[in-house]
Amino acid sequence: MLFTSYAFIGFLCVGLIIYRLAPVKARPYILLALSYYFYAHAGVWCVVFIVSTSIVAYIVTVKMDKQAIARKRYLAEMKDVISREEAREYKARDKRSRRRVLIVGLVLTLGLLAVVKYTDFTITNINSLLDLVGSESRIPLAGILMPMGISFYIFSTVGYMVDVYREAVTPTHNPFHTALFISFFPQLVQGPISRYGDIKEDLLNPKPLKADSLKLGAMRVLWGFAKKLIIADRALIAVKAITGDPEKYSGAFVVAGMALYALELYADFTGGIDITIGTAQMFGIGVKENFIRPYFSKSVAEYWRRWHITMGTWFADYVFYPMSSCKLIRNISGALRKSRLPRRAAQRIPVYITSAVVWFATGLWHGASWNFILWGMLNFAVIMISQELEPLYDKFHKKFRFSTNAVPYKAFAATRTIVILSCLRMLDCYGSVGTTFGAFGSIFTGSPAVLFDGSMSALGLTLFDYVILLLGMLTLFAVSMLQRKGSVRTRLLSAPFALRACLLIALFTAILLFGAYGPGYDVGQFIYNRF
């Protein structure tokens, strides 16, 4: 069920009425039923995967929790009987035992993700190798269909299991609650990747609903629809035309495509997350923010702290930090410190090794293909080079008395970041490494005049559409500027009713009139849905 479908709007309205009318205690069960209904729309077979994941998560977390409870009870009872040494040994035994349970859980859940997402990628690479060595035998592709949102809910589940193992959260012993955490429907389409500890109170112990949460949620959903329908799906038409025929659309068209894709991706993903968070808020559930004005970032590293935040923090908490403190990295670090390498290099090499693994995984998570892996590694390379050159930048700024806090510099840095990211994202748009490099290489060929001789109208958009896109972009910029002083919606809520009503009616009308939906438009899924 697409967020931008009539079916979803109907589902949301009916769901909200049922949820709000139901007794507070029954609400988690109603939400679970709604979530499964929503998910079954993507294919009843998809439900098998999410149910299996929920069962594994429930068994693993409850088992680990029971062991932790038993350990605590034992240590409390035996406090005066056993020595500290014995207690430590007992704890270590318990930890090993719980780790075994966790590993089983991780193998099952991540294994499921690996099978559905990476089987064909692996087979394709094996076949390429066979081709390379001259073998004629080929392994047929499995053609496994990827269930909707599996990358997101598997990551949430893994986070939950690890948090329980770390005893950072107390798991629920109610299997329906576990299932609800994993399947909460607004997050299934494109995240964010929620943490159990952040969401459990609202989700599993709902409080009486406040009118403001409904209003704020509805406003955010409306804003999300505007971004997606007016901007993203309109820009998509031209982006598809440019990237779909790289031979025809080279040179300046590639630059236009990069700019349009930057706009489309931002409006699509942030719009989708607005709908997600707004929908959850209408049900009285707070979901973590996933973006903080990412296009205002002064560097690629900062951008990744402000874009798809829940994914970034997930990789940091469950891959980067555990890996940084693992025995192998510690040993490498120790060996480097003892070597003749400069101290700074010895310190940073282990960090970069870990970062490289994280970015490789990030690329692979985005898609089972080499273009995404390369995209991840190039992001890593840009961040690493930027960090290494930082002292040089500082010297430069000091020498020329450059204020990095001045608006022109901030604007320059933000533009630079957008340009770098747009170049990297070409790997995502064109879908293949060879085509991407071909298109990139063509940027400086031909004349930029083609953008102004009417050729842009052959991309499926008229002047009217480009004007709408420009106005949309300016509106996004203006709203981002306003957001720097706090939530626009909260301020709107305290504004006079007439003003609020006028703005919302205008927004609603703009969506209806200028939205790129209905026949004639190939309204796409949300981009992050495919990951």
Next chain:
Amino acid sequence: MEKKGLALRILTVGCTLLVATLVLACLQRLVTPKYADGNMAEGGLIASYYDSEKSHDVIFLGDCEVYENFSPEVIERETGLKCYIRGSAQQLIWQSYYLLEDTLRYETPKAVVFNVLSMKYNEPQNEAYNRMTLEGMEWSTAKIASINASMTEDESFITYMFPLLRYHDRIRDLNTKDFEYFFSSPELTTDGSYLREGVVPAHNIPIGKPLESYEFGDTAWEYMEKMRLLCEEKGIRLILIKAPATYPYWYDEWNSIVSDYAESHGLSYINFLSRLKASGLSFDTDTYDGGLHLNKTGAEKLSAYFAPILKELVDDETAGIIDKLGGHVESDGAPTEGPESKSDAADEMTESPESTSDKEPGNGSQTDTGAYDGFSFTYKTLNLYPGMKWDETVAAQLGEPISYFEAKSCVFEGIDRMYTYPGFEIDTSPDGTGVEAVTTVYLLDDSVTTPEGAYIGCSKSLVEKLYGDHFGPEENSLSYNKGGAELKFVLKNETVVSICYGLSDE
């Protein structure tokens, strides 16, 4: 004080909702097509009925073959019978049925005249035509049922309730007519007819290709029955007609099915194709678009001929007509009446030998198909396949066609073109982007073969030998899919009577 505050709040919210509704309603009215343009005026036909005086003796139901071929004015002048045509472009049988239900909300006519061409459609066809029929209807249970029965897969009911959702994109195409007819609709007709001036003689009329099955679909029959029973219940005389038109082809087999049905239920069935001479129609002078529809003169001629027959059927309960004979219009535009059937020609073809040595062979050359790997027919060195772009280069390579026929869409869907070459016919129509593309390649006789060696007149066993197992449960055909193309062999008595390359549904 609190009560006053609450009342004020309710008033404010109420006013806001009212303003919002008004704004949206105005925008909806503005962007909804007014069908005031000359080439799309048909979209306004259905709505015109509600402005008419509801005291009609006869209601005509059907598609363009009705509203362009009959003149209620002439019928009234000749007989005194007041008629109204409730028809729109490509009006499907269930739409006609629900229009009848809708009409019965206002009046009960003495007779209903239904054009049976739409029996050939068993499924929803086209959103644009649906909207022209359905949006003009006033809201009623009949309209709701008609929408539900007519919607194609991509349509949503809500867009019929709120046309703004469908037509929002017209905001960029608004013209003066949208403002001129903001409050009122253009008056196109007073009796449901839409008669055109001009003369374009009929020529190169395509023959009807043998069909796999001549049965009408279940849905078509369901609504035929519903219409009959409803008329019976209301005491209305149901008269079935087939209006005269060169295209789409009206098969003798279809004619027999309809006449049998009419006979078995005591209905009258008049096939005007079998009465061309009697009605005095000439497809050299009485058509404005090469025989697809009659012009005003033709419509008046036909109406004058039909008027006394209709009068008799309306007045005399015992009167009845069943036209068992089919009838077609030949390529020179002259009518042919009687049972001579193209399928007879197909019967003769069954005697063709198995040998392919004297035929124009399909040599299987793939020079022009590029990456295409589906079924294709080869003529000279050119591979022809469904979906291929039809342009001047392709046309030049094929040479001058023996004949050319084009069927304009009733309203706005472009032009279907048929090019006949020695032994085969190529049908083209605009694809989704407006580019002309091959839709079907028909082999017409045994002078040509498929590249694999099958030909019209060969045996079923030869086809199976050449192509292997077919898919589908059909008894009278063998179908094969490859690369997005379907190669279909229609059989009669275990012999191939038609070979057709079309786009695969898969």
